[in-house]
Amino acid sequence: MKQSNPNPIEGGAKLGEMDKYKVLIQRKIQQNVNKQLCGSSPVELQFEIGLMPTGELIGNPKMLKSSGIPVCDESVERAIFQSQPLPVPTDTDLFSKFKNLKLNFHPNEKI
Amino acid sequence: MKKYNFSMLNIFKIFISLYFFSFIHSNAFAIETIEISGGGTKQINIAVMPYKEIALDKTNSRMHQIIAADLYRSGFFRPLDIEGLVNKPSILSEINYPEMTAIEAQVMTLGQVEINNNRMKVNWFLVDINKKTILTTMEFSGPVAQYRAIAHKISDTIYEKLTGIPGVFSTKISYISKNKGRYSLNVADADGFNVQSVVGSPQPLISARWSPDGTKFAYVSFEKKKPIIYIQSLVTGQRTVVANFKGNNSSPSWSPDGRRLAIVLTYNANSQIYLIDPDGSNLKPLIQSAHIDTEPVWSPDGKFIYFTSDRGGRPQIYKVSSSGGEPQRVSFEGNQNLNPNISPDGKMLSYVMQDEGRFRVVLHDLQTGQITKITDGPFDEAPKFAPNGHVILYAHKINGSGELSTVSIDGVVRQSFNIHADDIREPAWGPFVK
Numbered sequence: 139m140k141q142s143n144p145n146p147i148e149g150g151a152k153l154g155e156m157d158k159y160k161v162l163i164q165r166k167i168q169q170n171v172n173k174q175l176c177g178s179s180p181v182e183l184q185f186e187i188g189l190m191p192t193g194e195l196i197g198n199p200k201m202l203k204s205s206g207i208p209v210c211d212e213s214v215e216r217a218i219f220q221s222q223p224l225p226v227p228t229d230t231d232l233f234s235k236f237k238n239l240k241l242n243f244h245p246n247e248k249i
Numbered sequence: 250m251k252k253y254n255f256s257m258l259n260i261f262k263i264f265i266s267l268y269f270f271s272f273i274h275s276n277a278f279a280i281e282t283i284e285i286s287g288g289g290t291k292q293i294n295i296a297v298m299p300y301k302e303i304a305l306d307k308t309n310s311r312m313h314q315i316i317a318a319d320l321y322r323s324g325f326f327r328p329l330d331i332e333g334l335v336n337k338p339s340i341l342s343e344i345n346y347p348e349m350t351a352i353e354a355q356v357m358t359l360g361q362v363e364i365n366n367n368r369m370k371v372n373w374f375l376v377d378i379n380k381k382t383i384l385t386t387m388e389f390s391g392p393v394a395q396y397r398a399i400a401h402k403i404s405d406t407i408y409e410k411l412t413g414i415p416g417v418f419s420t421k422i423s424y425i426s427k428n429k430g431r432y433s434l435n436v437a438d439a440d441g442f443n444v445q446s447v448v449g450s451p452q453p454l455i456s457a458r459w460s461p462d463g464t465k466f467a468y469v470s471f472e473k474k475k476p477i478i479y480i481q482s483l484v485t486g487q488r489t490v491v492a493n494f495k496g497n498n499s500s501p502s503w504s505p506d507g508r509r510l511a512i513v514l515t516y517n518a519n520s521q522i523y524l525i526d527p528d529g530s531n532l533k534p535l536i537q538s539a540h541i542d543t544e545p546v547w548s549p550d551g552k553f554i555y556f557t558s559d560r561g562g563r564p565q566i567y568k569v570s571s572s573g574g575e576p577q578r579v580s581f582e583g584n585q586n587l588n589p590n591i592s593p594d595g596k597m598l599s600y601v602m603q604d605e606g607r608f609r610v611v612l613h614d615l616q617t618g619q620i621t622k623i624t625d626g627p628f629d630e631a632p633k634f635a636p637n638g639h640v641i642l643y644a645h646k647i648n649g650s651g652e653l654s655t656v657s658i659d660g661v662v663r664q665s666f667n668i669h670a671d672d673i674r675e676p677a678w679g680p681f682v683k
Contacts, residue, residue: 156281164283171288174325174659175412186280198380209413216355217290219379240282247286 155232162225163239170217173245176210183214183243191233193223202240214243291661292327293411295320296354300373301339302362312362312371312400319404319418319440322664323640324657325411329354341374341383349378356384358407369393375407385410397442417635421679422642423447423466424653425454426670434468436483436679439635441653441666448481455675456500460507463680467491467501467510467527478512480527491529502545502554504571511535511545511554522556524571535573544588547571549595555579557587566600580613582620588631592638597658599632599641610643612658623660633678642676 184203188196199218204211218241226236297317320326329352331337338344339361349357360373368390375385385406389399398419405416420439425432434448434457448454450472457468464484469476478498481488492498496515503510510527513520520543522535536542540560547554548571555568558576564587566580580586583602590599598613607626613619628646635642639658644651645665651673653666 160281160283164285167283168285168287169289171285172290172293173288174291176288207413209411212411213293216293216379217288220294220353220355235281238280240280242282242284244284244286245288 155227155229156235159225159227159232159236163221163236166225167217167221167241170220171243171245172213172217173210175207175213176205176245177207178246180244180246181205181207181210183211183245185215185218185241185243187218187239187241189224189226189237189239191226191228191230193226195219195222195224199241205243205245210245214245291659292325294327294329294353294355295407296329296331296349296352296357296378298331298337298339298357298359300360300362300371302364312360312396312403313358315397315400315440316358316404316407319401319416320408322440322655322657322662323408323416323418324659324662325408325639341376344376346378346381354378356411358403360403364393367393369396369399371399371403373403375410397438401438401440414639415637415681417637417640417678417681420636420681421463422653422676423457423459423679424644424668424676425457425674426668427672427674428670434466439678441668444668447483457675457677458501458503459677459679460503461505461680462507463682467503469499469501478510489528491527492525492532494532500543500545502547504547505549505551511547511556513543513545522554535571536569536576542567546589546591548591549593555589555591555598557589566598583611586611590633592634593636594638597634597638599634601630601632610641610656612641621660623656623658624654624663629654631675633676635678636681642678644674644676 182203183205185199185201187199190196199215201211227233297313300312317328321328336345336348338359355378357376357378358373360371363370370388370390372388374383377384389402391399401418404418408416417439421436422439423436425434432450432454433446434454435444435446437444450470452471455469457466459466465480465482467478467480469478476497476499477490478492478501479488480491492512494514494516498514500513501510510525512523512525514523520541521537522542522545523532524535525532538560540558542556542558544557545554552571553568554571555566557564558567561578563585565578566586566589567576568579569576583604585603586600588601596615598615599610601608602611608628609622609626610624610629610632612621612623630644632641632643640655641658642655645654650671653668653673653676654663656663
């Protein structure tokens with residue numbers, strides 16, 4: 139059984155690190171999403187991915203929610219592939235939280 | 250002091266609560282979720298490999314060059330530079346996936362061409378580099394003279410597979426050229442090749458419009474020293490007069506079902522819009538005004554006609570029911586707006602806006618009213634939507650003479666055709682041919 143970290147400051151720093159990597163991953167994938175193929179109305183997609191410590195995908199992304207537009211689904215999946223290696227923490231503790239990720243896409247949302 | 254009762258039940262309860270305590274803190278089962286909004290890329294990276302072949306087409310283009318040029322021009326694809334690669338596979342077993350991933354290819358096309366007795370056969374593949382799967386594989390064959398047509402068919406198939414939109418690479422365009430004082434109405438492939446003259450004249454030709462079935466042109470000729478509207482069959486070459494009324498006859502526009510034409514006559518005085526049958530009968534005014542009303546264009550459902558009018562002072566775009574009535578103004582930005590054209594789905598207009606001195610092609614979303622400027626000018630004119638609505642053909646003027654250009658509707662890719670003539674004007678895009 140894992141001991142929870144008794145030091146609140148270090149726990150807070152770990153949370154900050156997690157957010158940092160989440161933002162890095164979000165930015166890298168977002169850059170590769172081609173929303174030209176996703177129509178003009180708001181759509182939502184969800185994928186689940188498995189990652190190696192190198193940031194490479196384990197297997198193919200698993201689509202949990204389709205946009206309803208096949209070429210849009212394919213385009214977002216390509217964006218995920220294209221973003222390898224994803225920036226993941228080198229710290230093994232922290233990496234364990236990134237081994238599996240859910241990615242929610244809103245390609246037609248204005249950022 | 251109370252004695253603690255270390256019964257088995259209490260020990261069990263303690264272990265359970267400790268377990269859940271560390272469970273919550275280690276997040277052993279929660280999966281992190283990342284929200285990703287928007288998208289920063291506009292194109293699909295494709296590696297277009299030279300197809301293995303022994304013969305070339307007359308212009309010495311090879312299949313992969315025609316395909317790469319088609320896909321690039323559409324705006325949806327970025328054909329990658331493969332010239333420096335040592336390995337250029339033409340069959341699946343030759344593909345080096347890590348090498349393709351290293352150049353950031355997402356998909357690739359490769360194939361082989363066989364020529365026998367003036368007939369050719371192309372076996373080609375479209376491959377997903379990430380998943381290492383075949384997306385499409387086909388065999389196209391035909392006479393060697395169809396070399397470019399077969400390349401365009403491959404482009405159409407690749408384009409439609411990856412975008413879900415029908416490709417326009419096998420369609421035709423038209424334009425009017427002036428060369429050494431002579432005018433010609435020309436038809437060409439959508440990439441500007443295989444130019445053929447349909448009408449030649451020492452006097453100006455203007456306003457050529459394809460019939461909805463792609464078999465005829467309506468156009469205006471000054472060969473009798475005044476503008477007269479003709480219809481000419483591309484199949485038989487035969488020509489009939491549609492309108493030769495007193496004054497000017499111009500600006501023919503086919504109704505979506507091909508049964509009527511909207512035209513502009515100065516019969517009574519100033520330019521006014523009339524409706525007429527293709528055989529020249531059943532003339533009737535659409536709207537009557539004391540102003541210049543011109544450049545009519547039908548909506549794809551046949552219910553409305555958009556046109557240019559100076560009734561507000563300067564030329565602006567208006568819309569009226571095709572059965573007549575009170576016109577409504579449509580364009581409000583810029584100094585003046587003209588040359589209207591409507592997308593095949595009826596949702597967008599394209600026209601020329603004079604904006605701070607420049608004449609630029611704009612897109613006008615009819616549902617939201619949003620205007621997007623997609624060319625820079627300074628003298629762009631006559632925009633025409635491709636039959637799939639995703640590319641616009643227009644004339645771009647440089648030093649007084651026009652050149653033919655296309656722009657993808659997101660404004661990402663703009664290209665000019667290399668056509669040798671003194672002046673190129675009035676492009677038009679032919680329909681899909683069934």
